[in-house]
Amino acid sequence: MTNTKKFLAAAAAVVAAGTVGVVAAHAAAPAEAAGAAPKAAVATDPAGGDLNRSTHLSVAAALKAARASLEAAGKEGQKVSVAVVDRNGNTLVTLRGDGAGPQSYVSAEKKAFTAVSWNAPTSVLVGRLSQTPNLKDIPGTLFLPGGAPVQVGGAPVAAVGVAGAPSGDLDEKFARAGVAALGKAAE
Template identity: 35%
Template sequence: MQVAITNPGVSAEAAAVAVHAAVRYAERHGWKINVAVADRSGNLMAFLRMPGAFVHSIEIAIDKAYTAASFGFRTKDWMSIVGADEGMKLGFSAQPRLIVFGGGLPIRLDGEAEWVGGIGVSGASEEQDEECALAGLVAIGINK
């Protein structure tokens, strides 16, 4: 009887490719970003900081990756999911590391309902951060 179950995950190589692709995308647009990739458990797998990117955005990028990896949906979608539930708004806002604005995307294998991690970008606008994160996903073969 087999008792071990293997789960797909984010490889070190994929994490590195994703952060480099996000930075290259930002460079082409003149943006300065920090970018992080986390595995499904929220553990940091890769991180890059562009020279001149906001220092405070380091932790924000990491926390965006953590949030997307933790819940499996875009950080931008948090407020619409919570909706008018004041209890959830207050409860979740008190949680450390939870980011509820754009720039964090889950890493989902094509055709899979399950996600294997998250990528987070911070330093530009929400929309620009998400574009950079998406460029990272596309570089590892994930078309969001």
């Protein structure tokens, strides 16, 4: 059976089982499959600036932050949604609290995306709209209080966004509770 047929059979088995997951396959070049040495990799010089390192929040840490935000909101009787995004603005975790409005889910993600994009709380960014009103036209952003960046050494590594409380100040208070739950990782 060829590698392609093996992959297709494995993929079909996953789909047939109704499992949601990731299937990975490695198709070796014919020479490598026969046991020949692989071709040399392209040489890069990490010290020469060819590679960058970045710090990303783990899913476990993102979940911890989201739960802390939901708990803080719950203690005040608020029904909110929480989103945590990574350094690139990709959603890691989104939790919609019991009774949170349908719009809060998307708003929380956009607030988190906005906070990490500018490495600033969204309440601060709202003030910048008076100087540059077209900022609000950038896709995926929402310039309302409720987003707080997670920083390490002053650089953004993630952000927490909260939406659904009756005021942006409350949303942001709960977002900051999520950041605070990360402890020393969030300076």
